[in-house]
Amino acid sequence: MYQNFSYIMLKRRLTLVGVAVFFVVAFITLTVRLTNIAKGSSLTAASLTMSNSRLSYKAQPTSGAINTSLITISGTTQPDINTGHLFPGDVVCFTDAGQNGCIGNTTYTVDSIVDGTHFNLNTPLTTAVDTSGWVIATQSGTWTIAFTNVAAVPIGGSLTVSIPMADNAKGANGIPDSSTTIASSGFDLGTIGPANVVISGCTPANWGVATIATGSGVVDHLITFTRSSGSCAASTAMVVTIGGPGVINPAPLVAPNHTQGVADVYGVTVTTKDGGGYTLDSAVPRAAPIEAVLVSATVDEALSFQVQGMTSGSPYCGNNASVSASATSIPWGHFTVTNGFVYADQQLTVSTNATSGYVVTLSESDQMGRNGNVCTGSTPSVGNYTFGTATCIRDTTCSPGGCTESVMSDWTDPVGYVGLGYSLASQSGTDAIFWYNQGARIFNAKALADIQGGKTAQAIMSNTGPVNGNSIYVCYKIAVPGTQPSGYYYNIAKYTATATF
Amino acid sequence: MFIVVCLEIGICCLKFAKPTFAQEVSLSISPPITEITIQPGKSFSQTFTVKNDGEPVVIVPAVLPFVPLDKEGHVELVEDQNSVTAFAGWFTFDPAPVSLGTTGSHDYYLKVSPPAGAEEKDYYFTFIAEVQNDNNLGFTNSQSQVRVGANILVNVSKDGNPQKKASIIKFAAPQLIDSFTGLTYEVLIGNSGYSFFKPIGKITVDQIFGSTSVLNLAPLNILVGGEREISCIQGENLIPCKLPGKFLIGIYRSNLSFTIDGNGESVEKQIYTIAFPFTILFGLIIVFIFYRAVRKSKS
Numbered sequence: 111m112y113q114n115f116s117y118i119m120l121k122r123r124l125t126l127v128g129v130a131v132f133f134v135v136a137f138i139t140l141t142v143r144l145t146n147i148a149k150g151s152s153l154t155a156a157s158l159t160m161s162n163s164r165l166s167y168k169a170q171p172t173s174g175a176i177n178t179s180l181i182t183i184s185g186t187t188q189p190d191i192n193t194g195h196l197f198p199g200d201v202v203c204f205t206d207a208g209q210n211g212c213i214g215n216t217t218y219t220v221d222s223i224v225d226g227t228h229f230n231l232n233t234p235l236t237t238a239v240d241t242s243g244w245v246i247a248t249q250s251g252t253w254t255i256a257f258t259n260v261a262a263v264p265i266g267g268s269l270t271v272s273i274p275m276a277d278n279a280k281g282a283n284g285i286p287d288s289s290t291t292i293a294s295s296g297f298d299l300g301t302i303g304p305a306n307v308v309i310s311g312c313t314p315a316n317w318g319v320a321t322i323a324t325g326s327g328v329v330d331h332l333i334t335f336t337r338s339s340g341s342c343a344a345s346t347a348m349v350v351t352i353g354g355p356g357v358i359n360p361a362p363l364v365a366p367n368h369t370q371g372v373a374d375v376y377g378v379t380v381t382t383k384d385g386g387g388y389t390l391d392s393a394v395p396r397a398a399p400i401e402a403v404l405v406s407a408t409v410d411e412a413l414s415f416q417v418q419g420m421t422s423g424s425p426y427c428g429n430n431a432s433v434s435a436s437a438t439s440i441p442w443g444h445f446t447v448t449n450g451f452v453y454a455d456q457q458l459t460v461s462t463n464a465t466s467g468y469v470v471t472l473s474e475s476d477q478m479g480r481n482g483n484v485c486t487g488s489t490p491s492v493g494n495y496t497f498g499t500a501t502c503i504r505d506t507t508c509s510p511g512g513c514t515e516s517v518m519s520d521w522t523d524p525v526g527y528v529g530l531g532y533s534l535a536s537q538s539g540t541d542a543i544f545w546y547n548q549g550a551r552i553f554n555a556k557a558l559a560d561i562q563g564g565k566t567a568q569a570i571m572s573n574t575g576p577v578n579g580n581s582i583y584v585c586y587k588i589a590v591p592g593t594q595p596s597g598y599y600y601n602i603a604k605y606t607a608t609a610t611f
Numbered sequence: 612m613f614i615v616v617c618l619e620i621g622i623c624c625l626k627f628a629k630p631t632f633a634q635e636v637s638l639s640i641s642p643p644i645t646e647i648t649i650q651p652g653k654s655f656s657q658t659f660t661v662k663n664d665g666e667p668v669v670i671v672p673a674v675l676p677f678v679p680l681d682k683e684g685h686v687e688l689v690e691d692q693n694s695v696t697a698f699a700g701w702f703t704f705d706p707a708p709v710s711l712g713t714t715g716s717h718d719y720y721l722k723v724s725p726p727a728g729a730e731e732k733d734y735y736f737t738f739i740a741e742v743q744n745d746n747n748l749g750f751t752n753s754q755s756q757v758r759v760g761a762n763i764l765v766n767v768s769k770d771g772n773p774q775k776k777a778s779i780i781k782f783a784a785p786q787l788i789d790s791f792t793g794l795t796y797e798v799l800i801g802n803s804g805y806s807f808f809k810p811i812g813k814i815t816v817d818q819i820f821g822s823t824s825v826l827n828l829a830p831l832n833i834l835v836g837g838e839r840e841i842s843c844i845q846g847e848n849l850i851p852c853k854l855p856g857k858f859l860i861g862i863y864r865s866n867l868s869f870t871i872d873g874n875g876e877s878v879e880k881q882i883y884t885i886a887f888p889f890t891i892l893f894g895l896i897i898v899f900i901f902y903r904a905v906r907k908s909k910s
Contacts (some may be wrong), residue, residue: 121789124631146736175877231659257715294688327713349896350877353630411641411642411643411644412641412642412643412660412662413639413640413641413643413759413761414637414638414639414662414664415634415637415638415757415759416635416636416637416638416664416665416884417635417637417755417757418635419635435755437635437636437665437755437757438636438742438744438754438757439668439752439753439754439755440752440753440754440755441750441751441752442750442751442752442753443750443752444637444750445749445751456755459637461639462643464643465643465831465847466684466831466849467684467827467834467849468643469680469683469686471680471685471686472688473754478753487851503751513846530753561690566687567687567688569680569681569685572683572685574683574684574842574849575848575849576847586753597751598750598751599751600751600753600754601753601754601755601756602744602751602753602754602755602756603755603756604755604756604758605757605758606688606739606758606759606760607757607760608643608677608685608686608688608737608759608760608761608762609643609644609758609760609761609762610683610684610685610686611644611679611684611686611735611762611764611807611832611834
């Protein structure tokens with residue numbers, strides 16, 4: 111009886127211990143399991159960078175005949191309802207209503223945008239457009255998805271990138287997806303293969319080759335890496351790159367659900383799981399394709415020429431100007447100095463983007479005639495100021511060696527060599543054809559080319575390439591003999607700036 | 612104290628004073644060059660924009676024939692009245708003087724219409740915008756008149772395919788150079804055809820048993836009956852045709868080759884240059900002579 115009682119007590123105790131052990135084991139197991147599930151937190155620092163965030167273009171053509179290049183598109187109820195997001199140089203193709211690839215497997219290049227619903231191709235159509243189909247300009251690019259895992263991914267675990275696609279089965283036909291809402295639109299994988307998807311971080315070799323499950327329309331595209339060996343420790347930065355031909359961006363949401371210039375924002379889900387398929391971490395970085403902006407500017411070729419008069423006292427060409435010149439006149443005024451030099455300066459400035467440069471020439475209408483009389487010929491008939499019956503201030507000959515409109519000479523003697531002449535000095539650049547102290551001289555001078563005397567305008571400033579604000583001083587110098595008859599003498603000096611042909 | 616302050620202010624004013632300009636005329640014209648091939652009896656329109664960035668001015672337009680001034684692409688305007696009136700019927704534009712205020716601009720619409728009987732050849736003109744000055748200022752002066760011009764190269768051709776013919780007038784470089792002097796080429800190309808053209812080509816320099824260098828010719832217009840010195844182009848800049856490199860040695864074969872406007876057969880010429888380090892040799896000889904002299908004096 112006693113033995114029976116002891117046996118029963120022992121059995122009860124063992125049962126109690128067994129139940130306790132069971133509960134402890136169950137508690138531990140559930141705790142671990144529940145703890146793992148509780149770790150299904152957010153991946154940190156998750157981001158998605160698109161190398162090309164431009165929306166694809168997708169409009170419905172309403173006309174486009176064979177052997178023509180003008181395309182008209184519909185302005186209503188399409189992803190793109192105008193040409194605002196189509197640019198010269200874009201490659202387009204035409205599809206049928208079923209979006210079964212490019213008709214004739216032919217692409218064209220946009221030549222110009224005519225207006226909001228018309229554009230030109232750079233080659234004529236080889237097949238008439240299908241007006242129930244589409245004209246598309248595909249935009250695609252590489253995706254770089256970066257993130258850091260919170261929980262370790264064990265062997266047999268996985269990493270999955272879920273890319274939204276349009277709610278139809280043509281998620282990898284190379285034609286941009288489109289729909290009326292974000293939820294029902296998405297990205298096309300085109301011809302992306304496993305070799306185009308690469309993972310870095312967490313010993314890449316320990317991840318298996320990516321598997322790509324093209325979406326069905328109901329299920330999105332899934333790209334998965336399985337951890338084949340060695341667990342991936344927590345807090346490891348990883349990057350998944352989807353390259354190759356690139357992910358094809360969707361067209362804008364069908365009008366009126368899209369505003370040009372405002373991105374259509376799609377969520378891309380990144381998830382890590384353990385070997386049992388339980389989610390460890392997840393994040394939803396955003397892909398936000400948007401219209402590109404055509405930045406354009408037209409720079410016209412131009413030649414700009416500026417003449418400035420310099421005030422008296424300006425110290426150019428080795429002398430101070432005696433009189434103030436304006437841009438249109440050298441007012442020698444009333445000569446109080448005879449047998450001496452009088453100076454006046456002007457500054458010429460040229461800018462041009464013409465590739466072969468420019469030239470500025472200088473000529474004079476005639477030598478300085480008294481009261482405008484004609485100074486026939488290029489040299490006085492007698493003495494220094496008599497030109498037949500006319501009286502003039504002559505062009506200088508500078509020196510015994512002589513200067514002309516094309517030959518320079520050092521002009522230092524105001525008594526033996528009277529008249530009008532000029533010299534040059536470069537102010538910015540080296541565009542002066544000659545300069546006043548060239549060859550260690552004091553004032554190299556030339557006479558002005560006398561058009562009345564049959565001379566040809568002479569180059570005084572030039573450059574063989576584009577210039578920006580290149581500048582020279584033109585230093586006029588005059589010496590009048592003491593016997594010069596009184597009177598009012600004048601002529602016209604003409605600057606002509608032309609581009610080089 | 613007051614005087615010191617005044618002096619300081621005066622010194623500062625002088626220190627920062629800029630050159631003073633009495634007045635300025637500043638005109639620009641766009642585009643600076645227009646190239647046309649046109650059938651006789653047809654018309655072509657071009658817009659020239661003249662802009663004033665200086666004092667208010669009055670400008671008058673004109674079209675003048677030009678001839679090449681030199682071998683560098685500069686123009687010499689032909690201003691005699693006979694030449695100007697000979698082509699008066701070719702051009703239609705508003706000849707009225709136009710007042711341009713500061714920053715003002717004016718578009719001139721120039722219609723070029725070679726008559727139906729115009730000879731098939733090139734014609735060269737410059738569209739001029741000239742500042743009108745006051746005449747007779749009443750005191751002794753030299754008036755300055757400012758003009759800006761845009762060149763118009765017109766080829767009149769019935770079939771649009773004028774015969775173009777180029778010749779190499781000069782392709783030269785020294786036959787013997789010192790290794791340190793560099794190798795500079797002179798290129799002079801002539802036009803013996805019936806239309807202006809641009810040479811598209813290069814100078815290829817081969818060092819025998821060595822490297823190859825290429826100098827690209829600048830595509831500059833060469834007018835009919837004329838010749839032009841052609842420089843080379845590097846990026847956006849025209850540069851002398853000079854072989855880069857600090858030390859040249861050996862035999863260099865230089866081949867000039869170009870096509871007319873990038874089409875047709877290539878025109879070519881080849882020259883040879885020998886580069887030798889004469890300066891080094893000369894230096895060694897001097898050192899040797901000096902050494903011999905020193906040794907001789909010691910012995």
